[in-house]
Amino acid sequence: MKTCTACNETKPLEMFSRKLKGYQPKCKACSSAAHKAWHAANRDKQLVAKKAIYAANREQALARQKTYYADNRDAVMAYQEKWRAENQQVKRDYYLRNAEKQRAASRQWKADNPDRQRANEAARRSRMRNIPLWADRCAIAAVYKEAREIRALGVDCEVDHVIPLRGKKVSGLHVHTNLQILLATDNRRKAAHFSEVEHGR
Numbered sequence: 001m002k003t004c005t006a007c008n009e010t011k012p013l014e015m016f017s018r019k020l021k022g023y024q025p026k027c028k029a030c031s032s033a034a035h036k037a038w039h040a041a042n043r044d045k046q047l048v049a050k051k052a053i054y055a056a057n058r059e060q061a062l063a064r065q066k067t068y069y070a071d072n073r074d075a076v077m078a079y080q081e082k083w084r085a086e087n088q089q090v091k092r093d094y095y096l097r098n099a100e101k102q103r104a105a106s107r108q109w110k111a112d113n114p115d116r117q118r119a120n121e122a123a124r125r126s127r128m129r130n131i132p133l134w135a136d137r138c139a140i141a142a143v144y145k146e147a148r149e150i151r152a153l154g155v156d157c158e159v160d161h162v163i164p165l166r167g168k169k170v171s172g173l174h175v176h177t178n179l180q181i182l183l184a185t186d187n188r189r190k191a192a193h194f195s196e197v198e199h200g201r
Helices: 028-041 043-056 058-071 073-088 088-097 099-112 114-125 139-150 184-191
Strands: 017-018 024-026 157-161 178-185
Touching: 017 028, 024 028, 028 043, 043 058, 058 073, 073 088, 088 099, 099 114, 114 139, 114 178, 139 157, 139 178, 178 184
Parallel strands: none
Antiparallel strands: 017 024, 157 178
């Protein structure tokens, strides 16, 4: 048993955190309360410190985030979806407070990521109906990037869905394995059709 120096209650040793020799003077509950109170009283100072650390280690932080996302993609997406569903008002309030900043960031992202923006535009045109959660958006963007590079060489080409998103007999998904690059004339001739014989289906 040990007496906490904060609440003066005598509690079992498992209610105290260990230190190099013995146990902490405050119990876990009091230590936690003190920790939360300090952070609440020093929130602005903590934010400034975190921003400074992030700015100084931005590349490493981004690399860690990308690695974590790649290893935990399904869990991250599930958490984000749950958070969005539970915090609609928080999102709206944040956007209202930072509307111009959000629009500027969006314009900058589009300028920095033209290929992913093309992929996103194609997704919106399909009304997001045929994009599964497991779709590899980076791979999709890579197909649009390849098409852009080919067009830069003077070849008029377009990205086409092998199996149309809104076919009469069968509909495909907006995933990279269902994308192909065709000459613009061939793509327009194909339109929203799919030949089972041609594609070995």
